[in-house]
Amino acid sequence: MRKERRIETEMIHSNDKHDHGYGSLSAPIFQTSTFAFENAAQGERRFAGKEDGYIYTRLGNPTVKALEERIATLEGGERALAFASGMAAVSAVLFSMTRAGDHVLCSNGLYGCTYGLLQMMKEKYGITHDFSYMQTEEEIKALINDRTTCIFVETPINPTMKVIDLEMVAKVAKQHDIPVIVDNTFCTPYLQRPLEIGCDIVLHSATKYIGGHGDVIAGLVIGKAEYMNRLAKSEQKDIGGVLSPFDAWLLLRGLKTLHIRLDRHTSNAAWIAERLNEHPIVKRVYYPGMDDHPQKVIIDKQMKSGGGVIAFEIEGTKQEAQSFMDHLNLIKIAVSLGDAETLVQHPASMTHAVIPEKDREKMGIHDGLIRLSIGLEAVEDLWQDLKQALNHSNRNKVRA
């Protein structure tokens, strides 16, 4: 479908056949929990699946469906489902993939709550997991066993921005007939489309770039119709973490500007990453858009641009990192990403605090590491704010 129209156009127009009689340009919000049947026989037909139509919003809603159809087109999938949060999407997918005693192979450096969920699945259901940086085929093959039912990948890996070659992972997975699930939150379909590369399921925390305004919590899953139909009828319907019609509408609105927002997030981030790299107090900058990124070949192959998230390490202790953050004025201290506002957080004590220190260190999440979600402000104002806080830290260092 995107052979005819470009993705920027599809973000605004795809499946826009949702008028319901009044010519409404914006998708109407069907704020209803249930749908009345014309007669009892119709109710029976709908429940039996013999007639299309809505029954009850947990099972489907026209506003939510408009969003699902649009994101399915954008990711190049057959069907999508919307969830009440990114974690509702992650948990529905992981539960759909596993039975007690199964095994999940994951990329190293997962989102904190995904890590927590896997821990819970291990304790309660004996579903084990292994972590891998997935840098070579051998590394992946070595950790696949006969109970491995899926591979779960996040790329770029938060917060150190290492990437995983999705084409390579998909190839190994095919050889073992195991589906690959990709958490595509950091990229969105505008920057990376894992289904087109051969992966099987894509999921999102739509709370981040897709919503884009820091005002909604939501999740999305996209994949083949056969799998998605099963997910809709079991894990989604019976666990019940569905998205509300109003929140679906907010995401439809967010999608219309996703491409221009991401272009600006990216150009701001690329500029800031360069400035940070030149600053004497900054030891290291992690940003997939940098020309000297050691994995540039993979990045150029699978990502349109480096996106809006940067991590960098300053010389110093946790206290020094916190002091730097406390000296920022414009930039807000908050977790999350993809908002219009630039946000800063300290992974070792915030998003990745649940990970034991030893493992955290191995992942490169040291006490001096700081993550920025670059927003849509004028880039000069952002740099002004960062520079004065960095210089403050630097003065203290020289004095000490």
Ligand SMILES: *Cc1c(COP(=O)(O)O)cnc(C)c1O
């Ligand atoms: C935020 C996030 C999640 C969880 O999403 P929620 O909407 O907060 O439930 C999952 N994966 C990644 C990569 C995230 O950044």
